[in-house]
Amino acid sequence: MLEFLHDDLAILSVKEGCGEGECGACTVMLDNKPVNSCLILAVEADGTSIRTVEGEVKDGKLSPLQESFKKNHATQCGFCTPGMIMSAQSLLERNPKPNEEEIKEAIEGNFCRCTGYRQIIDAIFEVTKNAK
Amino acid sequence: MSKEYKYIGKGVPRIDADLKVTGQATYVGDMSFPGMLHAKMLISPHAHAKIKKIDTSKAKALDGVAAALTGEDLDYQVGLYMVDKTILAREKVRYHGEPVAAVAAETLEIAEKAVKLIEVEYEELKPLLDVEEAFNEKANLIHPNLGSYSHVQTAFFPKPGTNICHHSKIRRGDIDKGFQEADVIVEREYNNPSVQHVPMETHGAIVQWGIGDRVTIWTSAQSPFTVRNLFCHTFKLSHHQVRVIVPYVGGGFGGKAGIHLEPLVGCLSRATGGRPVKLIATRKEEYNTLPCRCGLKYKIKTGLMKDGKIVAQKLTLLWSAGAYADYAVNVTRASGYSAGGPYFYPNISTDSYTVYTNMVFGTAYRGFGHVELFWGLERHMDYCARELGIDPYEFRMKNLLKPGDITPTGEKLKDDSGDIRKCLNAAAKEIGWDGVKSEQQRIKEMQSGKVRGKGFAVLHKAPAMPTNTSSSCVIKMNENGSVILNISATDYGNGTYTPMAQIIAEEMDIPLDKIHVAYETDTDRDPYDWQTVASRFAPMGGRAVINACNDLKRKMSEVAAKVFECSPDDFIFQDEKIIHKSDPQKFIYYDKLATGYVYPNGNAIGGPLIGVGVYMAEGLTHLDKETGQGLPAFNWTYGAHAIEVEVDVETGEFTILKIASALDVGKVLNYESLKGQVIGGIIQGLGTAICERYVYDNKGRLLNNSFTDNKIPTAKDIPLEIVPIFIETPHDEGAYGARGAAEHPMISVAPAIGNALRDALGIELTEMPIRAEDVWKALKEKELVFEPATV
Known part of the structure; x- marks a missing residue:
């Protein structure tokens, strides 16, 4: 599915970091659950709803999570960022008030070599402050 | 009192953040x-x-x-x-x-x-898989034609007929006399495997x-x-x-x-x-297939006086280059001239060798040899302190460099060179260092199953660069007074384009949202820059940007001086206007000058505004082949990490409760961006320290070439508390006094952990990485040695 999304549909936010389900750079939401798109055959996803980070922008505005990533410097090289945001967004939709451990757990499968994760965790945590 | 800035130092968002959080940033693969x-x-x-x-x-x-x-x-x-x-x-x-x-x-x-x-x-x-074996003059040759290879002759000295493709020497003082004077001599060996950059x-x-x-x-x-x-x-x-x-x-991380x-x-x-x-x-x-970080085996021999002063230091470093020299020869050179660390040595002798081996070849890697070097050096300094019965903090304070001291290459440090003592003091204070743990206390804590320990390590690094290293840039003003900066150092995540925009905003008083730093660096479009490496871009590239702003302002002043019939020196630049100093009613908006000033009658003067800025480090010299004497360093950035760990004595697993990292950055240009560099560097240093390594079989086949077998830290591996501390001793040459700080956070994380584990358990680790099983094994070995005496 990674190749289908990236190469055939030109949904370029879906990145290949390893191609074997270890790094999370290709994470998308499949029926609102985060999955490594490199581990799924495109045909398996027939009839499901796929969300990528492109879809998080509404009316030209960043989502609250994207805004928070921007404000907290939670992106550096940016290669892991789309997958990271999808994992975090999925967490926040399942659990709007996660604690630090739950945040770490949710993004454990998304490698980031630049940030050291702290500002990413802070960015996710900041969004939860406004959650009901 | 430091000057108040409108933009410099502020943690404004990265200028590339929108594209990156929406997936619109385009990489080669896209x-x-x-x-x-x-x-x-x-x-x-x-x-x-x-x-x-x-x-x-x-x-x-x-x-x-x-x-x-x-x-x-x-x-x-x-x-x-x-x-x-x-x-x-x-x-x-x-x-x-x-x-x-x-x-x-x-x-x-x-x-x-x-x-x-x-x-x-x-x-x-x-x-040939062992660097010592490959170093032997009788070893088979991996490159029989070494003598015929062209190379940079001013800096690198291959030994044809061997596997040694470079040998760097430092000779200062009289090393034999130093060891004769010493009350105590400590000699130990250390080892680092190769690791991957993993961009x-x-x-x-x-x-x-x-x-x-x-x-x-x-x-x-x-x-x-x-x-x-x-x-x-x-x-x-x-x-x-x-x-x-x-x-x-x-x-990139150097790779x-x-x-x-x-x-x-x-x-x-x-x-x-x-x-x-x-x-x-x-x-x-x-x-x-792509390069990794070189392996390093090294010996450190130190001559000490009973009062804690170091009198002699001899280092022998064997760098395993792998199959090709790539950056390894320059890693060897740079780590050679800074091998002493930020300490003063009356007598020092360093031999740093690059040795070909049949493994994946090494290249530049964040820290450029210093991560590897400081592992042993800072473990060693802790060991020396204990041999003398001196608190390792006091021992370091006695020997750390200060202005006026001479470095091993003969450079006299100045007041603007930075303050290593402040760094160590701030970091140690943050973890509440109050002296080494006693054996009694340790035994008591061991019974609870969990033991805590504290440790620290200092670091330094200067950019390793040619003597004529330079940056240049062009600032073009658009019709509406906005500007575009063309600069060809790359922002591969390091975040330096944002401070460049902040510098223009500060110098020109233009709001940040009217400044664009052109991504997609292009050698046809952008002026020359040496390389985006060595933590040099913020201080040096920043100077080029300041110079380009000054060029732009000079051109604007010349036109405005004609318009108001006054001297070009009579103006200030504020709120996107050039304003007469003593008559503020006389002003011109930038956009009215951007493509030439037009008088009411239609006459036009000036023309499109383009500011050009260059900056080159001056005064650096090649190092003498036999003694290593010379001036290699644009600036030194000093720092220290302090760590508190908690170890489970049953399993050897350890948790880093806190890491405090103090760096003398000269001047913070963007607080949030710098914090990101520092935390990211610490965690990359943690990866090197606790889990990453290349594993080969006896035929030289790399066994762990995947994320399944060669992992990097995840969000769950980060220390519970991370405290970045920024010391600001301005550097005369750096933009606004800034020094580079991109590599430094990674250096010396490993020895700080090693020293904290020593404090906790009394174990002496000399090989990286430190995995739970290494701690457990070291603890078992120690018990085997000590048990008969204590039973």
Whole structure:
């Protein structure tokens, strides 16, 4: 599915970091659950709803999570960022008030070599402050 | 009192954040062109072997294959400092993973199928996998032609007839006399394995070698001008024929500093008559074929006085370069001249060697040798302190450098050189250092199953760069008074473009949202910059940007002086206006000057506004071949990490409760961005310290070339508390007093952990990484030694 999304549909936010389900750079939401798109055959996803980070922008505005990533410097090289945001967004939709451990757990499968994760965790945590 | 700035120092968001959080930032892997072909490499299954026969005929016959090349087709030498490499292996392979052939085809699937059809007959040779064995003058030669390789002769000194491709020496004082005077001599050995950079984006390039040798290269690289320069050298092309474009880059950490896939992809394009060819490394190739960080084995011998003063220091460093020299020779040189660390030595002798081995070759890696070097050095300093019965904090304070001291290369430190003592003091204070743990206390804590320990380690590093290292930039003012900055250092995640925009905002008083730093660095469009490495861009590139602003302001002043019939020196620049100092009613908005000033009667003066800025480090010298004396360093950045750990004595597992990291950065340019660099560096340093390493079998085959077997830290591995501390001792040359701080947070994380574990358990670790099983084993060994005495 990674190749289908990236190469055939030109949904370029879906990145290949390893191609074997270890790094999370290709994470998308499949029926609102985060999955490594490199581990799924495109045909398996027939009839499901796929969300990528492109879809998080509404009316030209960043989502609250994207805004928070921007404000907290939670992106550096940016290669892991789309997958990271999808994992975090999925967490926040399942659990709007996660604690630090739950945040770490949710993004454990998304490698980031630049940030050291702290500002990413802070960015996710900041969004939860406004959650009901 | 430091000056109040409007933009400098503020943690404004990265200027590339919108594109990155929406997935719109484009990397090489996201690019495609009409008619583009896809390439695949065939890599060597052996660490050392003769290529007896290679047959590509079946691959070439496959439908959809446009070109298939082997080393026999490519009689070119490539190299950075030591021109020792071919584009594809010729005659023999020197490491497991070395490319031996490559195919360009209509699709990646066809290319993958085609390389499997290439038949290669090898004759295996004995691989050299141990650096000490390879160092031996009687060892088999990995590069029998070492004596004929061209190389940078002012800096590198190969020993033909051996595997030693460089030897750096430092000689200061009288080392023998120093050891004779010493009350105590401590000599120990340390060891670091190779590790991978692991940028999330692997290496990749698209090259189109067009008619008339017009070459365009799109590449995931840190240094576009270095790629262009080395590409031109290899193929004997003129620089104006080759254009290198660097789009967004998904991390580099030194691994993308030089030239890597570009020549191969270029040759494939040429072989297809000029179709663009794309090659993106797989993660396996990133580990196995692209370069890693060199391994290091080293001995440190220290002469000490009872009062804690160091009188002599002798270091012998054996760098395992792997199969090719690449940056390893310069890592050897740089770590050689800074091998003493930030300490004063009346007598010092350093021998730093680069040694070829049959392993994946090493290159630049964040810290440029210092992560490896400081592991042993700062473990060693703790050991020395304990041998003397002195608190390791006090021991360091007695010996750390201060203004007026002379470094091992003969540089006299000045007041603006930075303050290592402040760094150590701040970090140690943050973890509440109150002296070493007593054996009684340790035994007591052991009974609870969990033991805590505290430790620290200092660090320093200067950029390792040629004496004429320079940056340049162009600022173009647009019709509405907004500006575009063209600069060809790359922002591959490091975040330096944002402070560049902040500098323009500060100097010109233009709001940040009217400043664009052009991404997609392009050697045809942008002025020269040496390389984006060595933590040098903020201080040096920043100076070029300040100079360009001054150039722009001078040009604006000249026009305004004509308009108001006054001196060009009479103006200030505020709120996007050039304003007369003593008569504020006289002013012109920037946009009215941007493309030339027009008088009410229609006459026009001036013209489009372009500011040009260059900055070059001056006064640096080559180092003397025999003594290493000279001035290699633009600036030193000092720092210290302090760590508190908690160890489970049953399993050896440990948790880092807190890490405090103090760096003398000179001046913070963007607080949030710097914090990100520091935390990111600490965690990369943590990876090196606790889990990452290359594992080879006895035939030299890399066993862990995947994320499954060679992991990096995840969100769950980070310390519970991370405290970055910024000391600001301004550096005279750096932009606003700034020093580089991109590599430094990674240096000395490992020894700080090692020292904290020593404090907790009394164990002496000398090899990286430190895994739970290493702690457990060391603890068991210690018990075996001490138990009979205590029972």
